[in-house]
Amino acid sequence: KAGVTQTPRYLIKTRGQQVTLSCSPISGHRSVSWYQQTPGQGLQFLFEYFSETQRNKGNFPGRFSGRQFSNSRSEMNVSTLELGDSALYLCASSLGEGLTEAFFGQGTRLTVV
Amino acid sequence: AQSVAQPEDQVNVAEGNPLTVKCTYSVSGNPYLFWYVQYPNRGLQFLLKYITGDNLVKGSYGFEAEFNKSQTSFHLKKPSALVSDSALYFCAVRDGGTNAGKSTFGDGTTLTVKP
Numbered sequence: 609k610a611g612v613t614q615t616p617r618y619l620i621k622t623r624g625q626q627v628t629l630s631c632s633p634i635s636g637h638r639s640v641s642w643y644q645q646t647p648g649q650g651l652q653f654l655f656e657y658f659s660e661t662q663r664n665k666g667n668f669p670g671r672f673s674g675r676q677f678s679n680s681r682s683e684m685n686v687s688t689l690e691l692g693d694s695a696l697y698l699c700a701s702s703l704g705e706g707l708t709e710a711f712f713g714q715g716t717r718l719t720v721v
Numbered sequence: 722a723q724s725v726a727q728p729e730d731q732v733n734v735a736e737g738n739p740l741t742v743k744c745t746y747s748v749s750g751n752p753y754l755f756w757y758v759q760y761p762n763r764g765l766q767f768l769l770k771y772i773t774g775d776n777l778v779k780g781s782y783g784f785e786a787e788f789n790k791s792q793t794s795f796h797l798k799k800p801s802a803l804v805s806d807s808a809l810y811f812c813a814v815r816d817g818g819t820n821a822g823k824s825t826f827g828d829g830t831t832l833t834v835k836p
Binding site: 612 | 755757762763764765766767770811823824825826827828829
């Protein structure tokens with residue numbers, strides 16, 4: 609079956625702009641989580657959605673937001689981009705909460721200039 | 722709060738030798754522990770997990786990990802390393818006592834296997 613699909617794979621934006629990233633989970637998976645990966649900070653948890661509800665949120669400013677649709681697809685939005693937002697954004701899907709392992713997409717590489 | 726420590730940024734081993742990538746964790750409830758591997762320009766791939774049961778967990782590609790509750794460790798091991806095992810490895814923990822959707826990852830350990 610198809611894996612987790614993230615679009616676009618690469619993005620270049622200017623400071624102050626906003627960006628929307630998309631994630632299509634594995635069919636049947638209802639949980640989607642987002643992570644930011646940078647060389648200096650490692651993998652940082654952004655948020656997790658389950659059945660269209662945000663269940664957990666990491667320590668990121670309000671410029672970072674997300675949502676999940678009824679078909680489990682998820683989007684995350686970053687407004688007023690800063691240079692420090694440059695990172696690989698990873699989406700992970702899983703069947704449900706807790707016990708199940710996550711399946712990661714290849715990520716969206718965001719560069720803010 | 723939950724946390725994961727991977728004390729080694731880099732592990733170097735010769736092909737055919739055993740390898741160990743270390744991980745220690747801190748969590749208030751029951752620990753759910755995971756290992757993932759990341760190859761260059763790719764997302765993370767699941768290797769194995771510990772939820773409950775036997776302390777020795779076997780996973781993909783010949784990897785295994787040993788859960789040690791008293792030492793709060795979950796070290797990743799493989800009896801005989803391959804050059805193709807060279808990658809970035811992440812340990813992750815979830816707190817089974819709370820809403821367990823949030824995983825906390827370690828900083829990662831780069832494994833290099835030399836021929």
